[in-house]
Amino acid sequence: MAETKSYYTIETDGTLLCQKCKVPLEKADAVFSYLENAFPVELPVCPKCGFVYVPEELALGKVLSVEKVLEDK
């Protein structure tokens, strides 16, 4: 897959742990999608089980505002 730029990046500092795998989440490639639109992003992800974490600030900030824009498309 061609290199795509990320719309949003969250750095990780080792303070987030996957509760199931007991390993720190790491910054990794992820995709947000809504109403047939997709955005590559970099989020904290568990390297073992792939759990993607969406922090509250992101959900109620950027994610919400992009949702609203798409909803009015």
Place this chain on the structure above:
Amino acid sequence: MGVMKEHFKERNTRDYHQKRLFTKEELEERESLCVHEQSPFCSAACPMKLDVRDFVRRMAAKDFTGARAMLERISPFPEILAHGCSHPCEAACRMGEAGESIAIADLERVAMFLGAPKKGKGLLKFKKKKRAAVFGGELFTLVVAAQLADKSYPVEFYVEAGDAESLLKQCAPFLSEEILASAVRRLQSMDMKIFYGTDLSSAFVEEKRGAFDLLCAAGYLAKESPDADTLLGKDGILYPSEEGGECLRTFYDARRASVSADRLAQGLDPSTMRGEEGTVTSRLYTNMGQVEPSKRIPLRGEGEAYDGEKAAEEAVRCIQCVCEECLKGCTYLRHFAKHPRILTREIYNNTGIIMGDHMMNKAMNSCSLCGQCAVTCPNGYDMGEICRLARENMVDTGKMSLAVHEFALQDMLFSNTEGFLSCVPKGQEQGCRYVFFPGCQAGAVASEAVLRAYRDLAGRLDGGVALMLGCCGAIAKWAGRRELLNEQKDFLRQEFGKLGSPVILAACPTCRKTLEEEGLGQVKSLWETLLEIGLPEGSACHEEKVVLHDACGARNDQKMRQDVREIAGRLGFRLLPAEWEGEKTSCCGYGGLVAYANREMAAEMAEDCRKEFPDAPYITYCMACRDRLARQGAQSMHLLELLYECPAGTPPDISEKRRNRLLLRETILREFGGGDDMSPAGNGCASPEEMGFRAVITEEARRQMDDRMILDTDVWKVMGHYRDTGEAVLDQRTGLLIARLRIGNVTFWVKFTEDGAGYIIRGAYSHRMLVRTR
């Protein structure tokens, strides 16, 4: 009701079709009902098109220079017009019906005196190629010559008079010495060649005309009348419409002649493309109801003028005629600061956008569809109906986001599945004459009152009373979801049918209206029934002054509004006279699902409902009004709470509302439930206990959930998933665990801690976007 799932599929932003909201004719017909943009009557009467309302406004604000500039713009000799005009604007002024019309003539005269003259000539203008000649000294030719000069035509003006002063005396004999002198200065500053002392005759005109492109002559040189519209004579010369016409008419003639000159200069037919000319008939509505009558501020004496103070005082009497009847009561229209005509056009355009931003979605979804404007507008403009049709159009064409109304629609679904009950009391299986239909909000907010009301009705009404807990379908209707509405209707029709189609006793005005409009049966209001059989035993007497807040659902139901007043009276209440009551009532913000699409707007609506009597208690006969007013801090009670003496207290949050409905359902089943004619119980909202774990929600988290429209059942599902999979993130900085689950179109995240006793829920949030790894 398996089909319902289909309705909750997110749309695809790349796949939609087109359907026109209105035909061009229908759009125009609807728009033309709004007269907001019509001219005030004063301006409509002015052929020179002076914006009299704005002129008077400037005078009131003591902007004399601005006011004077307006007069300079409509004619090259404003002092002549101000003194010679017959002022039809005054006769048309609406203040004539409330004391005396505004002294527009005196204001114009004094504006010329108090205002500073226009400075400079503006941009340097190049002379036009076409040359103009004007023959004969009279007001008409004087004004035409000045106008053509102002339009940068090279002008030669031939007059008999010996000098400027005698020319002006001849043109405007009514001017005083002082004003005459200023008119002379004005003439002398104009860029044209004046040939004084010319011996004018038809022969002279014939001799000269060859050298010019544009010709104009005095009425006394005309051989016959010119064309009535263009003022062009058969000889190619522009003439006044009549010789020695009245001053205003002459100025208007001169303006029309100049328009013709422009068209001729471009080699075009002067009778076409002239734009709107002259006076117009205005359909503006001005509400004179609350206008204080007043008389003119007197002048010091005959022929005297106002000074600045007095002029402003006179101008302040002007009521600035405008139609804002619909805005007065409607928070929504005031908030968007648009008149229905403009709003309609913008919403119409919005529905037509295929790919791109639908900027008016929020606007069309923020109207409470309450119908107030249709009553307050003198022409019955029904903005609510337009917003509702626009929503339907957006839904039908696949352009309406599900996100806006999904919570409400799911709630409706809940009311008609898990929360639904159709109950025939034991012993009445052979059929009931009535079915009590309290409405979804009554059970959610004041379930005890519903229970007691049902007991009362079942005990006192002959013929048996069944009970149906459910939603009337208004939610689907408000959301513009027609298919869903039809399904709900089919479902209800079937359920009423099973009961033998009894008379529906509706407590909620919106249920009553919807069930009736959608043809679901014979509907009667609970209030009418209670008045017939007498109020329940021992309803207390309240010696209190209260506001009775009318429901928007009862706007067209005068009988119901009367009945509830009768009941309130019998309960001893004295009603405070409110400005927005009866058919003019304002919506609490529940109508039209505003609370889901635009929370702030809904709060503003509820706030506006109580601003006239901020400290008075409110009584309502719609449970949604009761709930929203209480949430806004008012003391509010529904008639059911008062009649059955069981105040429901502080408004429940969204989860409690569901629980209350389920509990009510269970209680009724236990108390009245009979044989197998009972509708099947829903699978209920599982509690943590039922799911096999223990959990509590902190106060803080509860508030957050209510605010973010997250139900506790959503939270339990997330926790159940965590318990089963162990999937969560531990944030070591806060010590909080965060688990998530996708439920339908939403991902819910729950922040919690875990101790020996179970989970402590400390927060929750959600988003609709899907997230996955790449």
